[in-house]
Amino acid sequence: MQVEKFYYDNKIVRAFAYATVLWGIVGMLAGLWVAIQFYAPAASLNYAGTTFGRLRPIHTNAVIFAFVGNCMFTGIYYSLQRLCKARMFSDLLSKIHFWGWQSIIVLAALTLFFGMTTGKEYAELEWPIDILITVIWVVFGINMFGTIIKRRESHIYVAIWFYIATWITVAMLHIVNSIEIPVNLFKSYSWYAGVQDALVQWWYGHNAVAFFLTTPILGLMYYFLPKAANRPVYSYRLSIIHFWALIFLYIWAGPHHLLYTALPDWAQSLGVVFSVMLIAPSWGGMLNGLFTLRGAWDKVREEPVLKFFVVAITCYGMSTFEGPMLSLKNVNAIAHFTDWIIGHVHIGGLGWNGFMAFGMLYYLIPKMFNTPLYSKKLATNHFWLGTIGIVLYAIPLYWAGFTQSLMWKQFTEDGTLQYPNFLETVTQIIPMYITRSIGGTLYLIGAFFMVYNLYKTVKQGSFIADEAAEAAPLEKAHSHAKEYWHRVIERKPMQMLVISLIVVAIGGLIELIPTFLVKSNIPTIASVKPYTPLELQGRDIYIREGCYTCHSQMIRPFRDEVARYGEYSKAGEFVYDHPFQWGSKRTGPDLAREGGKNPDSWHFMHMFDPRQVSDKSIMPRYPWLYQNDLDISTTPGKIRAMQTLGVPYEKGYDQIANTALETQAKEISFGLKTDSKVKQLMTVEGISNPEKKEIVALIAYLQRIGKDIKGGQKSKTAQASLK
Amino acid sequence: MKFVHYLEKITDISIYPVISFCIFGLFFLVMATYVIKSDKKHMDENSRIPLD
Numbered sequence: 001m002q003v004e005k006f007y008y009d010n011k012i013v014r015a016f017a018y019a020t021v022l023w024g025i026v027g028m029l030a031g032l033w034v035a036i037q038f039y040a041p042a043a044s045l046n047y048a049g050t051t052f053g054r055l056r057p058i059h060t061n062a063v064i065f066a067f068v069g070n071c072m073f074t075g076i077y078y079s080l081q082r083l084c085k086a087r088m089f090s091d092l093l094s095k096i097h098f099w100g101w102q103s104i105i106v107l108a109a110l111t112l113f114f115g116m117t118t119g120k121e122y123a124e125l126e127w128p129i130d131i132l133i134t135v136i137w138v139v140f141g142i143n144m145f146g147t148i149i150k151r152r153e154s155h156i157y158v159a160i161w162f163y164i165a166t167w168i169t170v171a172m173l174h175i176v177n178s179i180e181i182p183v184n185l186f187k188s189y190s191w192y193a194g195v196q197d198a199l200v201q202w203w204y205g206h207n208a209v210a211f212f213l214t215t216p217i218l219g220l221m222y223y224f225l226p227k228a229a230n231r232p233v234y235s236y237r238l239s240i241i242h243f244w245a246l247i248f249l250y251i252w253a254g255p256h257h258l259l260y261t262a263l264p265d266w267a268q269s270l271g272v273v274f275s276v277m278l279i280a281p282s283w284g285g286m287l288n289g290l291f292t293l294r295g296a297w298d299k300v301r302e303e304p305v306l307k308f309f310v311v312a313i314t315c316y317g318m319s320t321f322e323g324p325m326l327s328l329k330n331v332n333a334i335a336h337f338t339d340w341i342i343g344h345v346h347i348g349g350l351g352w353n354g355f356m357a358f359g360m361l362y363y364l365i366p367k368m369f370n371t372p373l374y375s376k377k378l379a380t381n382h383f384w385l386g387t388i389g390i391v392l393y394a395i396p397l398y399w400a401g402f403t404q405s406l407m408w409k410q411f412t413e414d415g416t417l418q419y420p421n422f423l424e425t426v427t428q429i430i431p432m433y434i435t436r437s438i439g440g441t442l443y444l445i446g447a448f449f450m451v452y453n454l455y456k457t458v459k460q461g462s463f464i465a466d467e468a469a470e471a472a473p474l475e476k477a478h479s480h481a482k483e484y485w486h487r488v489i490e491r492k493p494m495q496m497l498v499i500s501l502i503v504v505a506i507g508g509l510i511e512l513i514p515t516f517l518v519k520s521n522i523p524t525i526a527s528v529k530p531y532t533p534l535e536l537q538g539r540d541i542y543i544r545e546g547c548y549t550c551h552s553q554m555i556r557p558f559r560d561e562v563a564r565y566g567e568y569s570k571a572g573e574f575v576y577d578h579p580f581q582w583g584s585k586r587t588g589p590d591l592a593r594e595g596g597k598n599p600d601s602w603h604f605m606h607m608f609d610p611r612q613v614s615d616k617s618i619m620p621r622y623p624w625l626y627q628n629d630l631d632i633s634t635t636p637g638k639i640r641a642m643q644t645l646g647v648p649y650e651k652g653y654d655q656i657a658n659t660a661l662e663t664q665a666k667e668i669s670f671g672l673k674t675d676s677k678v679k680q681l682m683t684v685e686g687i688s689n690p691e692k693k694e695i696v697a698l699i700a701y702l703q704r705i706g707k708d709i710k711g712g713q714k715s716k717t718a719q720a721s722l723k
Numbered sequence: 724m725k726f727v728h729y730l731e732k733i734t735d736i737s738i739y740p741v742i743s744f745c746i747f748g749l750f751f752l753v754m755a756t757y758v759i760k761s762d763k764k765h766m767d768e769n770s771r772i773p774l775d
Binding site (some may be wrong): 079082083153155157158159222223226227230231232233236237239240241244245248249252266270274277503506507510 | 755
């Protein structure tokens with residue numbers, strides 16, 4: 001058969017590779033900055049955009065979607081062409097994909113900096129950006145499938161299956177979790193409320209880890225590891241089982257992020273069981289990777305690329321063992337809301353994603369520039385700095401998590417909390433926070449080594465923009481009558497896409513449908529009422545400032561939590577919460593019963609400067625809330641949006657909402673002015689008309705949280721549990 | 724503390740985990756059968772695709 005000559009497009013790979021490096025450094029710098037704020041709150045600069053609550057989402061979005069996202073695209077655009085023996089389907093689509101994705105990243109950074117957020121972790125971006133993501137993702141999909149369809153290789157290699165599953169699942173997750181009702185261009189409310197919102201969000205959040213941080217990178221592992229080691233993967237059979245079992249099981253495990261919460265118990269149990277089962281395919285994949293190097297370990301000693309891959313795959317194994325362990329309810333009871341989770345996540349982020357990205361870049365750049373790597377020694381130094389950085393990052397956080405959790409749960413012989421002041425449990429772990437940031441710094445320095453090394457490599461080489469290749473065209477249809485069905489779909493990308501979608505949709509549907517359709521899943525509580533307009537505005541400020549990044553609103557039914565915070569949280573309390581604000585980390589105390597705990601004046605003084613109220617507090621200052629006037633022009637629109645979502649405000653309430661808002665603001669302001677400390681602060685700082693300022697709305701919200709079922713009427717849930 | 728009432732109010736709630744297990748069990752068996760019965764030569768060829 002006539003052999004065809006064609007060219008691989010390396011330009012697009014280079015573009016994504018440079019973007020990976022750039023956003024990696026930006027994301028890590030943001031991470032280091034937020035890490036420093038744990039022990040030096042002044043590092044927030046007392047400026048809204050650089051405060052922890054806004055900077056942390058910038059960090060997470062930057063490393064997940066910008067760093068790992070671009071890394072994934074680099075690897076896919078490089079490997080897909082070679083595995084398909086075809087140039088990308090369309091150079092134009094490649095460019096649109098590249099520039100579209102970079103625009104999304106820039107828009108994300110800007111909007112998060114200015115506090116425009118949906119308040120849903122890892123899905124913080126507002127609706128116009130969500131739409132843009134969808135469009136660009138479709139462009140990527142067309143380009144990828146177009147390439148697969150015009151391939152010159154009969155079999156679709158297993159790495160591509162992972163890419164296909166990634167594409168379809170991320171599309172499904174993104175669309176389902178991003179259904180929201182816009183209030184204006186920069187603000188929307190989640191379509192779902194409370195428990196349902198939490199379930200959808202963590203179904204998304206967990207699977208974003210699975211299908212954005214794991215499956216595409218596994219695809220890269222199945223391509224780049226054999227390439228770098230120059231030997232085929234250990235067991236192709238195992239890789240098939242790895243793929244199907246992994247994508248099937250992963251999707252069910254989301255509820256393990258919500259153990260002991262107000263989520264229905266059956267959904268929690270389902271999440272736990274599938275999480276534990278997930279060890280099998282994950283470790284199958286890890287072993288498949290490590291065994292690929294059997295008989296080639298001498299190469300690992302000399303080759304930095306393989307060093308990075310080995311540690312990355314080991315970290316993948318550690319993370320995927322630890323994950324299921326953390327899903328066990330008894331372990332989760334200790335670990336959840338603590339720094340243990342941050343340690344766990346960074347074994348995956350720094351070890352698995354980071355090291356796979358570094359290894360891949362060290363492999364790709366010299367290949368595309370037709371030159372050896374500038375310095376293997378420097379790359380090896382990067383490897384060691386990074387590895388020590390990971391250890392120094394993770395171990396202190398495991399220690400911190402254990403320490404703090406045990407302190408939270410410690411009772412005296414008299415049956416009272418040993419450490420009733422939450423702050424005591426924070427100051428205890430400050431040294432661990434410092435050590436963590438040293439670990440992060442080492443890791444970042446290592447990354448700078450890589451930037452220099454790659455820069456020098458690029459300088460000394462000459463770029464092959466279009467790499468020549470030859471292959472015979474694919475033979476047209478021949479009979480598959482006696483073949484297994486699987487072997488047939490291995491050649492048919494669309495069938496693979498549809499089957500992958502069915503496989504991942506099963507778990508999601510079985511989990512989500514009952515929670516949405518069975519009304520009794522969320523028992524209503526008569527005393528729970530919608531927020532007043534001022535509280536609603538205050539809640540939006542709470543979301544804007546990212547308070548949920550440090551404070552949970554979910555009291556689990558544990559003795560210590562009930563003693564510390566008050567009655568445990570009920571599903572019915574959150575029916576008007578669009579979005580839910582349960583949080584996932586307690587750097588500060590839980591706020592689910594904050595309403596009425598402290599007077600308004602305390603909040604006024606505390607938000608201005610937490611250290612004036614609680615010595616050694618690590619909370620940032622929020623001075624701008626005392627200067628910014630509350631924008632009440634949005635109130636009618638917000639009320640109407642809530643009405644559309646089913647919140648029972650009376651008809652026409654949007655027209656009178658601001659009157660109610662102003663009345664409540666004046667009441668709070670009047671009370672504040674009677675406090676001598678508040679008066680003094682207002683005089684010194686020149687704060688006038690507090691009733692018009694954002695702080696009053698925030699105080700109104702904080703004073704409302706969890707109050708509906710406090711004291712007076714017991715909920716049906718509470719009564720049921722007492723029987 | 725128990726969330727017993729949730730379980731009581733969903734009719735036949737136990738069917739969900741059972742269905743889940745059955746689906747996965749079946750799925751896994753079919754997959755395992757295919758993999759075990761598949762041709763070694765074919766597998767070796769496929770595994771060499773990145774190296775060609």
